[in-house]
Amino acid sequence: MTQRDQYVVIGNPIEHSKSPWIHAKFAIQTGEPIEYGRILGPLGGFDKQARTFMASGGRGMNVTVPFKLDAHAFANTLSPRAAAAGAVNTLSFGADGVRGDNTDGVGLVRDIEVNLGVSLTGKRVLLLGAGGAARGVVLPIFDRSPAALTIVNRTAEKALQLVDQFAEAALASNVRFAGGSAKSAEEGRYDVIVNATAGSLDAALPDCDAAAFGAGTLAYDMMYSAKPTVFMQHAERLQARAADGLGMLVEQAAESFFIWRGVRPDGGAVLRELRQVLAAKV
Ligand code: ATR
DSSP: OOOOEEEEEEESSOTTOOHHHHHHHHHHHHTOOEEEEEEEOOTTOHHHHHHHHHHTTOOEEEEOTTOHHHHHHHOSEEOHHHHHHTOOSEEEEETTEEEEEOOHHHHHHHIIIIISOOOOTTOEEEEEOOSHHHHHHHHHHHTTOOSEEEEEOSSHHHHHHHHHHHHHHHHHHTOEEEEESGGGSOSSOOSEEEEOSSGGGGTOOOOOOGGGOOTTOEEEESOOOSSOOHHHHHHHHTTOEEEOTHHHHHHHHHHHHHHHHSOOOOHHHHHHHHHHHHHHHO
């Protein structure tokens, strides 16, 4: 049997990661000879684990909580989107060293546009949260030329920092760009509202004017849980269409696979299968 190229996902915790399942499906779909495992990284021990895996011939790594900043520091070179995000979720090990990339933002955009069928071009987009998850999606959203992007955060100062960081890029993409507290949202309904806060983890609803939601709004929670999150329930009560972050998870994996193998798997097909598997477990 031919030797398969080795990849892993590293995180802590890691036992519930769906990445090995997703990449195994991509491998079957594309015929690429890869094997994809998981590593529980000890806190504070990222570099050692990454070096050991590299030394054993590993070709690439996905990186999840809490190691995305460690991976950013570990990489020798960064893609522009990883540099802008300040975080890395995809490492490639090659003759020219360790390359870091960030596929989360593209994953979100592809899920919204391809799987959910909502084009961002010309739309008004509201981003809730200003942490690492939010920072990682700003440039990929600009790339789709929305009319406006507003960043709202519990701590207004952090949203303002992101507005500062990305002001030039907004100008270059001709996007109306602002942010701050919940009060800084534009009046009326947004076309797309993305919850990038960690609020869904503890069932907290981020502060946001109810008038931002309505029929025709896509309310997207980056979190995934077996039941609709509080944010999704809230959005549906306000007539919006709600989506969870499972498709983003699949699409960020598809983009990583593409970086490593040069072949783009069909994320939509794997997402449908994953939903069936998860539904059968409930
Ligand atoms: P991540 O990398 O997942 O984005 P983070 O950098 O810790 O994690 O950022 C968490 C984000 O969720 C922040 O925008 C945070 O708001 P603050 O900047 O005000 O802390 C937001 N967040 C977390 N819990 C929240 C809650 N209960 N309500 C509203 N926002 C919350």
